[in-house]
Amino acid sequence: MTGRNSSSSEDQPEGTQADRPLCPESGGAPAEVTSFIGRSRLLRDAKDLHGTARMITLIGTGGVGKTRLLYRLAHELRTESSASQFEHGVVVVKLSEVRSGDRLASTIAEALGVLDNSTAPMRDRLIERVRHARLLLLLDNCEHLVDAEPAEGPLPSLLRDVLAEAPGVRVIATSRARLGVPGEHLLTVPPLCAGVTETCDSNDDEPHEAVRLLGDRATAAGAPIDLCDPKAAELCRLLDGIPLAIELAAAKLDVLTLTELVEQHHVRHNLLRLLVDGPSEQRHHRTLHGTLDWSYRLLTSTEQLTWSVISVFEGGFDLDAARTICARHEIAPDDVFDLLTRLVRTSLLEVEKLNGRTRYRMLEIIRQYGHELLAKAGTEHTARQAHADYYAALVEQGAQQWLGPDEVVWIRRMRTELANLRAAQEHFVATEQRERGLELAVNATRTRFHYHAGLINEAHRMLALGMDDPASSIGPLQVAALALRAWIALTQGHAEVATPLLARAENGARALGCHDTNGLVLFASGTRLLMAEPDPRRASECLSLFARAEGAFRAAGQHGDAHMTTLFAAFATAFLGDADTALAASARALDSANTAGAQWCISWALWASGLTQLLHGDLTEALRLAHQALRIQHEMDDNWGLAWTSWLLALIAANRGEHRLAGTLFGVANRMQAAAHATVHGLQAFRRVQEQIQFVCRGEIGDNEFETAIAEGEALCTPDALALAHSLTLPRQRTTTAHTRPPGDLSDREYQVAELIAAGKSNQEIATILRISARTVETHVTNIHKRLKLNSRVHVATWVREQHRTTVG
Numbered sequence: 055m056t057g058r059n060s061s062s063s064e065d066q067p068e069g070t071q072a073d074r075p076l077c078p079e080s081g082g083a084p085a086e087v088t089s090f091i092g093r094s095r096l097l098r099d100a101k102d103l104h105g106t107a108r109m110i111t112l113i114g115t116g117g118v119g120k121t122r123l124l125y126r127l128a129h130e131l132r133t134e135s136s137a138s139q140f141e142h143g144v145v146v147v148k149l150s151e152v153r154s155g156d157r158l159a160s161t162i163a164e165a166l167g168v169l170d171n172s173t174a175p176m177r178d179r180l181i182e183r184v185r186h187a188r189l190l191l192l193l194d195n196c197e198h199l200v201d202a203e204p205a206e207g208p209l210p211s212l213l214r215d216v217l218a219e220a221p222g223v224r225v226i227a228t229s230r231a232r233l234g235v236p237g238e239h240l241l242t243v244p245p246l247c248a249g250v251t252e253t254c255d256s257n258d259d260e261p262h263e264a265v266r267l268l269g270d271r272a273t274a275a276g277a278p279i280d281l282c283d284p285k286a287a288e289l290c291r292l293l294d295g296i297p298l299a300i301e302l303a304a305a306k307l308d309v310l311t312l313t314e315l316v317e318q319h320h321v322r323h324n325l326l327r328l329l330v331d332g333p334s335e336q337r338h339h340r341t342l343h344g345t346l347d348w349s350y351r352l353l354t355s356t357e358q359l360t361w362s363v364i365s366v367f368e369g370g371f372d373l374d375a376a377r378t379i380c381a382r383h384e385i386a387p388d389d390v391f392d393l394l395t396r397l398v399r400t401s402l403l404e405v406e407k408l409n410g411r412t413r414y415r416m417l418e419i420i421r422q423y424g425h426e427l428l429a430k431a432g433t434e435h436t437a438r439q440a441h442a443d444y445y446a447a448l449v450e451q452g453a454q455q456w457l458g459p460d461e462v463v464w465i466r467r468m469r470t471e472l473a474n475l476r477a478a479q480e481h482f483v484a485t486e487q488r489e490r491g492l493e494l495a496v497n498a499t500r501t502r503f504h505y506h507a508g509l510i511n512e513a514h515r516m517l518a519l520g521m522d523d524p525a526s527s528i529g530p531l532q533v534a535a536l537a538l539r540a541w542i543a544l545t546q547g548h549a550e551v552a553t554p555l556l557a558r559a560e561n562g563a564r565a566l567g568c569h570d571t572n573g574l575v576l577f578a579s580g581t582r583l584l585m586a587e588p589d590p591r592r593a594s595e596c597l598s599l600f601a602r603a604e605g606a607f608r609a610a611g612q613h614g615d616a617h618m619t620t621l622f623a624a625f626a627t628a629f630l631g632d633a634d635t636a637l638a639a640s641a642r643a644l645d646s647a648n649t650a651g652a653q654w655c656i657s658w659a660l661w662a663s664g665l666t667q668l669l670h671g672d673l674t675e676a677l678r679l680a681h682q683a684l685r686i687q688h689e690m691d692d693n694w695g696l697a698w699t700s701w702l703l704a705l706i707a708a709n710r711g712e713h714r715l716a717g718t719l720f721g722v723a724n725r726m727q728a729a730a731h732a733t734v735h736g737l738q739a740f741r742r743v744q745e746q747i748q749f750v751c752r753g754e755i756g757d758n759e760f761e762t763a764i765a766e767g768e769a770l771c772t773p774d775a776l777a778l779a780h781s782l783t784l785p786r787q788r789t790t791t792a793h794t795r796p797p798g799d800l801s802d803r804e805y806q807v808a809e810l811i812a813a814g815k816s817n818q819e820i821a822t823i824l825r826i827s828a829r830t831v832e833t834h835v836t837n838i839h840k841r842l843k844l845n846s847r848v849h850v851a852t853w854v855r856e857q858h859r860t861t862v863g
Contacts, residue, residue: 092263114243117298120228150195155208169508171731188222205234245295264290271304299345365424369473382440442478453497457614461652468503528562537574547736549586573606629739633670657686697726721767812854
């Protein structure tokens with residue numbers, strides 16, 4: 055849904071409803087898990103520079119600590135700045151995994167909460183998102199997105215537009231080379247002082263910062279050292295003061311002494327020669343590379359092989375993935391956990407917890423070294439093929455098993471593994487395994503994780519990648535991909551995009567002799583009638599198509615796809631069928647979801663049942679069902695579901711006679727649906743119901759009042775919007791019929807607030823009692839003053855007491 059009068063999302067500037075205001079709850083810099091050593095002078099210089107510069111690039115060699123400095127700087131700036139300077143948050147975007155310019159804007163936009171569901175260019179939507187924002191944007195690892203000539207490449211081009219169009223945005227980036235953006239200020243990040251430069255922050259009577267870092271990390275590794283030991287300072291000088299090299303060395307102190315570490319360097323690498331050979335930047339890079347060589351040689355041959363093999367993962371990996379891929383390189387699966395643990399303990403691998411699973415991740419520079427090892431050994435293709443095979447099998451399993459108690463686990467896992475899924479598909483396409491690449495995309499789309507994650511366009515891209523030339527023959531996989539792309543476009547309200555795709559899918563199915571038995575084609579064809587056919591009588595033909603599609607899916611053992619068809623049949627009968635048929639269809643969909651124990655499906659079956667009760671049954675039951683759906687969707691962060699349940703609650707409020715509250719909830723739905731890039735405009739059945747109900751609301755309270763209510767809902771930030779959506783489910787505190795308005799033309803919620811004002815409650819106390827935010831209470835108080843033409847809380851309290859006396863009399 056987009057405009058207040060059901061206009062298309064293309065009719066209005068992006069950001070006027072959904073994306074503004076940005077919520078301050080945007081993600082900030084990650085919390086520090088180890089102590090921050092030194093850099094006090096550099097931090098002072100950076101903060102001084104920040105006072106006048108909108109674009110700062112922390113520049114330095116790999117491993118020198120740019121990322122860590124970036125996060126510390128962001129933390130201190132946010133702590134020391136006024137509340138309004140970064141009103142919309144501090145947002146971190148890690149760009150190391152962005153391999154091509156076409157994903158740059160979407161990666162930054164996703165970090166800002168812009169969902170990738172719209173067909174509009176993401177670059178334009180990103181700029182609209184930040185045009186009126188005041189935020190600090192942290193871009194980490196940028197060098198690979200800049201061309202050989204500074205100021206050229208996808209990142210400088212994007213930043214030029216962002217900085218020009220969004221005056222409240224500040225950018226701090228890390229890179230090994232300058233970006234060349236107008237107004238860019240460079241701040242060189244040198245190695246830590248190891249006693250050989252004049253940039254030390256330490257006093258003469260205390261150890262240099264490089265030695266302090268070595269000591270801190272050695273203690274963390276369970277091998278404390280004497281900071282006054284000359285060998286500590288010598289080792290830090292040998293390591294050129296590079297933080298990553300020092301941390302790698304500290305991790306080895308559990309098996310080697312300081313003296314042995316220094317001797318290892320002198321004997322094996324002669325790093326003293328590297329320290330004086332070549333320009334500074336090259337010297338630091340060679341020193342770090344030499345340290346990685348050294349770390350590599352201290353490992354066993356199996357540990358070395360493991361390092362190289364796991365470097366093929368994008369965005370991290372779990373133990374199962376590592377075991378499977380290592381097995382292709384003759385590493386016993388039972389040994390992999392111990393091998394990974396060894397790499398963690400030597401600081402070559404990081405551990406993180408995500409969605410209840412342990413995942414491993416390599417720093418990018420360490421991963422690149424692993425790539426070099428693979429290339430030198432001539433085993434890169436084997437490793438990448440094993441990687442692609444594993445994720446193809448994983449996504450096939452997800453497509454078959456997502457309808458069940460682990461449905462949300464599968465959805466979140468697919469989202470977490472998206473970078474690996476992309477890499478796997480790209481490998482298949484690059485190695486002339488197009489069919490397998492397309493099969494992976496089809497299976498990924500069948501899990502529907504893109505809807506939950508707000509990445510619908512990613513499904514479009516994956517399905518399009520690897521498709522044969524349109525003029526060539528179409529096989530079963532191409533038919534499936536075309537049908538899924540058509541179905542996705544229809545759910546987005548873009549029938550003009552879906553029509554040619556569906557026509558190609560239907561023609562391909564006819565050529566293959568399966569037009570009447572292909573579940574995906576039948577499902578997409580039924581969805582076209584439901585979503586895009588303006589004539590309700592013709593649209594009702596979708597019911598027979600859904601029934602045939604469900605039969606085809608069940609015959610093929612595709613129970614998740616069969617359930618989706620059951621769900622869409624429930625939508626269709628609610629809009630187009632009689633009461634008995636509609637109630638039976640929604641009950642069947644809910645029973646199917648409950649039997650499977652699939653929470654995402656249960657939430658949508660509850661939604662369908664609530665819609666059916668609204669149109670054919672009981673309003674109280676509709677409200678109860680919508681509330682249950684909203685709770686589940688909120689718990690699992692289903693942005694698409696929250697958008698549509700807010701819309702359903704607006705319909706319920708209108709049918710309860712709460713026309714102004716309905717308007718505000720329509721505004722909330724506008725905001726959430728525009729953020730998710732869902733649209734009523736292109737969904738005929740939905741649009742017909744909305745237009746009918748909004749016509750009644752406008753007739754009851756007038757166009758101006760209804761528009762004002764919508765604008766109030768659109769202005770609410772996400773937490774307040776959800777609080778308002780939940781508020782409709784609270785028990786009424788007055789005895790009244792379902793369609794009787796409170797006195798003074800107040801909504802039920804406004805009257806509740808007025809009664810609490812009369813009871814002497816503050817706004818904060820009212821917010822606590824009603825379980826809504828203080829900001830929402832302020833909005834209600836303002837509306838009460840306006841409607842009653844009163845200008846103080848005392849007058850409101852007097853008015854409430856008069857209403858009570860009138861009721862008693």
